[in-house]
Amino acid sequence: MEILEKTDKIHEDMLKTFEQKIDRGDAIEPRGHMPDGYRKHLLRQISQHAHSEVIGMQPEGNWITRAPSLRAKQILLAKIQDEGGHGLYLYSAAETLGISREEMIDQLHSGKAKYSNIFNYPALTWADIGAIGWLVDGAAIVNQVSLQRTSYGPYSRAMVRICKEESFHQRQGYEIMAKMMKGTKDQQAMAQDAMNRWWWPSLMMFGPHDTESPHTGDAVKWKIKRQSNDELRQKFIDKTVQQAEVIGLTIPDKDLKWNEDKRHYDHGPINWDEFYRVINGNGQCNKQRMAHHIKVHNAGAWVRAAAEAYRQKKEKQLLHL
């Protein structure tokens, strides 16, 4: 009994030290004590973030071979490669919490780990590449800029690097849209069509309204998340409206208008039925994306096994020298 009380006391002290660190704004580092809930929340969030980067390579990758100029091909390829790199940074950040990349991939394949819903939408035309860069990356960047101040050191460091590298992504998308809006009627129609299809899903990327979001409380208290879903979404809308106007695109929301009192744009209702439908597996590309990831993973198994076998052979040879 006495021992139990003592352990309780130790735990209490550790939690207190942890919370003091968070309050002071100190970064939490891998080997230090952290409450189980903190670790679990981070694991879920960082691995989901990593998987999103990697799965996000698919819709855009779909257009690499069809990019309409050498410059466009080069930029798109470099951008998708960045997404892969960012997935890698984030897997590494998650690994500092004691999970392996294998385990994370297993969790993705079994459905236990998620990735961003947005990638369950198809990239149908070249203008979608513009819309993804401008809107999807634009929304992601708003979130990521905020996450640079997240309390977990490795996650924060990965975000700083990612934000620095992603600064060109949104510009490349916007440039594609701007060029198309200056182009032929066909191009303009293509751009507007992409805008119509990607606007609402982009707003959904910030997640449910604050009143509906189950994880926000702890995440905000622990400073994993620094701003709420609705705050971030508003930020994105406010900066995007003007960008659309400049190039002559119409935002597909008849309720969208400037609210002088709030100094923000008001927007129409988001279709949360669609959001939950897609999250629960019934988007156009859910099965396709996952099947592709599993196929590639399995197809590469013999290569990874060969690399391992080669290393082991060479190590043995060294021992016998």
Next chain:
Amino acid sequence: MTEQDALYKYCLRLGDDALIHSYRLSEWCSNAPILEEDLALTNFALDMIGRAQLLLTYAGQLEGKGRTDDDLAYRRSEREYFNHLLLELPNGDFAHTIARLLFSSVWEYYFFNELQHSRDTTLAAIAAKTVKEVKYHMAHATDWAIRLGDGTEESNHRMQKAIDDLWMYTGELFETDEQTAILRDKNIAADMAMIKAKWRQEIERIIGEATLTMPKDEYMQTGSSTGIHTEYLGHILSEMQYLQRAYPEATW
């Protein structure tokens, strides 16, 4: 044919090589055996697109009809492309991709090393830049060829099959047609005879270290110097050129 025409074709061919190989490598994006390799293969594809831009731009200038690198890449048909057949073949498995990268990067390494000394200063400058890039491609391909050859039984078989399958497409890398001979005699084009010997020696060394067997020199397929390709090239072009062909008035 004037020297200028011959040089135009020479640059076009080198540009097509880089463009078509980059196309194949870019197909690996989000398909590689491990994320790190995805980034590596993409880096090589990016190096090659850059090289294609330089060479096709220069070719366009030599031709003197005002065609840009994009015009040349996106508005030529199957029979007007001159890349080596090896580079247009489908990726196959990772072993085939590595075998192709090995054959071509070793070739490119010796080739561009020679071309650095070309009397044509533009070509020499492009070659000097390219040598650095392909030296790295070669190191990467060599290491993987050895790992796969000397890895598991399965990887050894796959790697052996890959070099066997692709071997018949390596012969035409060393061909010298009449036009190239003119350029070579004027110290503009590289001399293939010496490159062939070096290439063969290095490939033999790597295949040996990878515990693989050198393929036999039997039939060598050629044709690309006159624009006779495999069936695969047409599919590459129909995909690559789709937007430019479908919306000829548009700029992107």
Next chain:
Amino acid sequence: MATDSQLMEWEVFMQSKPGANYIHAGSVHASDKKMALQNARDTYTRRGEGTSIWVVPSDAIVASNPDDNDMFFDPANDKVYRLPTYYVMPEGAKAI
């Protein structure tokens, strides 16, 4: 060896220009040293960030525990005599 493997983890340190300190950049997976070095190059120098790279197997890194910070680092905080500003120099003395 696990039935499937994502290969070993390595920590990557980069030097941004000749003469500068090596700074931790992140990590990569690779099965051997050569691959680790190449993967680090392809992952962390895409924008010309480096002139030199070190890679170290992650499990070879020994790190202090943040919970021991009081014993590890606090005792150094009152050793002000290690700092040049601690000393009073006679007025007029130069080049010291």
